[in-house]
Amino acid sequence: MVEGARRGLALERLAITHAGRPLVALDIVVAPGEAATVMGPSGVGKSTLLAAVTGTLDPAFAMTGRVRLDGVDVTGLPTEARRIGILFQDELLFPHLSVGGNLAFGLPAHVRGRAARRARVEAALERVGLSGYAGRDPATLSGGQKARVALMRMLLSEPRALLLDEAFSRLDAALRDQIRRLVFDMARRDGLPVLQVTHDRSDAAAANGPVLELHP
Amino acid sequence: MSDAALAQRPGGPRLRGRALPWAPALTLAVMLGPVAAGLAGTVGPAFGWMPALGGHTLTFEVMRGLFDWPGLTRAALLSVGVGFAATALSLAAVALIVAGWRGTRAFGAMERALSPLLSVPHAAAAFGLAFLIAPSGWVARALSPWATGWERPPDLLTAQDPAGVALTLGLVAKEIPFLLLMTLAALAQARSAQGATTARALGYGRVTGWLKAVFPQVYRQIRLPVYAVLAYSMSVVDVAMILGPSTPPPLSVQVVRWMGDPDLALRFRAAAGALLQLALVLAALGVWRLGEIAVGRLGRRWAEGGGRGAPAVETALRLAGLAAGLLAALAVFAGLAGLAVWSVAGFWTFPDALPDALTLRTWERHGPRLGALLAETALIGAAATVLAMLLTVACLEAEHRHGLRPAQRALWLLYLPLIAPQVAFLTGFQTLALVVGLDGGRAAVIVAHLVFVLPYVFLSLADPWRAWDGRFDVAARALGAGPDRVLWAVRLPMLLRPLLTAGAVGFAVSVGQYLPTLLVGGGRVQTVTTEAVALASGGDRRLIGVHALAQAAAALVPFLAAVLLPRLIWRDRKALRHG
Known part of the structure; x- marks a missing residue:
């Protein structure tokens, strides 16, 4: 770790331009266990901002500034080496894998042995009240169940930061509150810095952290 | 886009000096090389130049x-x-x-x-x-x-x-x-x-x-x-x-x-x-x-x-x-x-709508030879299709990873082998093969089939490939999977149905090829298609029936497999069973 560098997720003078026109500019540090929210109407570049953080920015955009994770500059790293997890508004469970297969996909290869991997998957399912669901087809799950599987798949991959891209907007009101609390609680317990983008004030309130407004 | 720009793209593709960025060029060469060479090989003899057959001067006599x-x-x-x-x-x-x-x-x-x-x-x-x-x-x-x-x-x-x-x-x-x-x-x-x-x-x-x-x-x-x-x-x-x-x-x-x-x-x-x-x-x-x-x-x-x-x-x-x-x-x-x-007709008099008796005699008599013809057809078709699929997937994956998206004009290149008359470049292709002493065997026929199989496989697979939800890629990469693992463990399985369909299309195109097999194979490579067409002048209807039906079946079986296999493989995966 770089001496004196702050822990957590830091976007240092991050600026994204499209065809030379400025789109988003941000300078923020999210501490471990803290959940920051970027708010703004659709089309303001919220998802583009997250694409810059995960390293999947479309070539039509250009960015300056750095992304640091626990002091390490990850700006030049490919997505899979950044260890930044992301949840979308769709769960994006892989339809060809079982629920357990989806979780095992997220589990790093350093967890060796069939039995050990299966135990980790089963423990993760148990944590979200889905014991015994490992063999299920993800297409047969309810919306709330899918959201929980997507969350555990992401956590099993041992990320060091978490991004939420309108992650709760598809869920109905009752479920939304429940899943939201689950996500933020688990992130806090694991000491993950969370950066969410949303257009919904209640998401920001649930995050209980700093809020940044983006304007068109 | 220049290499420098690619390299600067944050988290973008790592240029590991691998073959993938060359896939589009290789594909074009495989597809258009034989066409260009064949056309050149046609122009020469058309004006009297074919040293192998003693034509050393350019002339309009021909x-x-x-x-x-x-x-x-x-x-x-x-x-x-x-x-x-x-x-x-x-x-x-x-x-x-x-x-x-x-x-x-x-x-x-x-x-x-x-x-x-x-x-x-x-x-x-x-x-x-x-x-x-x-x-x-x-x-x-x-x-x-x-x-x-x-x-x-x-x-x-x-x-x-x-x-x-x-x-x-x-x-x-x-x-x-x-x-x-x-x-x-x-x-x-x-x-x-x-x-x-x-x-x-x-x-x-x-x-x-x-x-x-x-x-x-x-x-x-x-x-x-x-x-x-x-x-x-x-x-x-x-x-x-x-x-x-x-x-x-x-x-x-x-x-x-x-x-x-x-x-x-x-x-x-x-x-x-x-x-x-x-x-x-x-x-x-x-x-x-x-x-x-x-x-x-x-x-x-x-x-x-x-x-x-x-x-x-x-x-x-x-x-x-x-x-x-x-x-x-x-x-x-x-x-x-x-x-x-x-x-299966026995004696069949005019104007009866159906034969007096049905018999498997024609099938039995020609069964062994037909088996050999079908095996050759399947071998050539499978080889050309597998090569075409590899090149197509490599091109589409290069497009995905490196942003090497072809211009709309490039579609013309894809259609070139389908628009240039086969007879115009295959005669030249054969003449050139003769000149360089290339053995007109099975491998040459596969190369010739590939010219026609490739465009159809590409046209069949490109749309579903590009329509795949790219957020699955982001989700998998954010879970720590590299581009190769995403390709093999996520994208290809999810696209199983269109992949099989493209394969079936390619195989059917190969089965249907008559002229490339005849000319490039120099008459020594015989498929069920060359045999069936050769029977045309003979007029033995029972024999033609057997061979033409075998040809149709050879093309149809992969289509059935493309429909049935995903249902079988994904029988427990609702979202993919009827993609």
Whole structure:
């Protein structure tokens, strides 16, 4: 770790331009266990901002500034080496894998042995009240169940930061509150810095952290 | 995009010096190299230059010899006439079918029949049609003797008529499904439903409204397939040998006869004929383009005239479209049934509708040899298809990882092997192979098949590949999976169905290839297709039935597998079972 560098997720003078026109500019540090929210109407570049953080920015955009994770500059790293997890508004469970297969996909290869991997998957399912669901087809799950599987798949991959891209907007009101609390609680317990983008004030309130407004 | 720009892209692809970025160039080389080399190998001998056969000087003598051949005018006119007629009729039929019936139950039935119709090789379909319309075919038998008074097959030239009518109809029956498939793909992009609804809300009849409001956009998208149909219909060899006239035959067939002549001097004339065939196709494409402009101008005037379409005309046009679609499907399916019956027919007198007895004797007698032919067909088809799929997936993955997205113009390159007449470059390809002493064996045939399999595999796979939700890629990468793991563990399994379909299309294209196998294989590589077409002149219906049916089955089996395998493999995966 770089001496004196702050822990957590830091976007240092991050600026994204499209065809030379400025789109988003941000300078923020999210501490471990803290959940920051970027708010703004659709089309303001919220998802583009997250694409810059995960390293999947479309070539039509250009960015300056750095992304640091626990002091390490990850700006030049490919997505899979950044260890930044992301949840979308769709769960994006892989339809060809079982629920357990989806979780095992997220589990790093350093967890060796069939039995050990299966135990980790089963423990993760148990944590979200889905014991015994490992063999299920993800297409047969309810919306709330899918959201929980997507969350555990992401956590099993041992990320060091978490991004939420309108992650709760598809869920109905009752479920939304429940899943939201689950996500933020688990992130806090694991000491993950969370950066969410949303257009919904209640998401920001649930995050209980700093809020940044983006304007068109 | 320059390498520097790629490298600077944050988290972008790592340039590990791997082969993937070269995939598009390699694919183009594999596809267009043989075409270019073949054309070069045609031009030389056409002007007397072929050192291997003692031609060391450039001369116009060969061309003069070609033009002195008495059948030339007729052969050329046949090529041009059949090409224009088959293309115009197929296009008109498809336009009427879509204009009059889109969104109806009848249209749904036609869509379902499309894949099996497309999979039937041209030669098998041509044999089936020949059996139907022959003087002793099912049509004559059904009408005799009560309607015709015929007690024995009439002395009429119904198949192989001198004007090429049977040849034209045979081509139309097979080109309607092809153009229909291309039109359906174009419709999805052209937001056609809104256009058609808007026109009908303005008081236009179903057919008139569609032709005026939607067809111009759709035609722009299917222009290249239409050009491919025109070029193919002008220069087809196998269908013309089965359904076309023989004295003289269309130019392409005559060229192949010269190529196969024991008198090697006629190789020069074959090259000249092949070059003329190319010139005819290019000229015809030019004329068609001028026709497009003229029709477009007239069409605009017609659209701006505001006529809503008289109800009687609307009905007539809709019925014409339905009749064309039904006849095309019936010609192919009834033709296959005819082949099947002939293959097991015992004694069968005219005008009985069915044979007196059924026997497996023909199948049994030719079984072992047929097995060997099918094995060769499958080997070549599988090799060409696997190579085509590897190159296609590599191209599409390079496009995904490195942003190497081809320009719209590049689509032309994909269609080039389908538009350049086979006979024009395959004769040269064979001549070149002769010059460099290349053994015209199985490997060479596979390379030649690949030229035609590749475009179809690419066209079939590109749309579903690009339509895949890229957020799955981001999700998998954020879970720590590298690009290779995403490809093998996520994208390919999710795209299993379109991959299998593309494979089936490629295999069917390979099975259907007659000329590449014949010319590049130097007569030593024999597939079920070359054997079936070779039987055409013999006229043993039972034998033809067996081989043509085997050819159709060889093309159809992979399509069945492409439908059934995903259902089996994904039986526990609801989201993928009926992708």
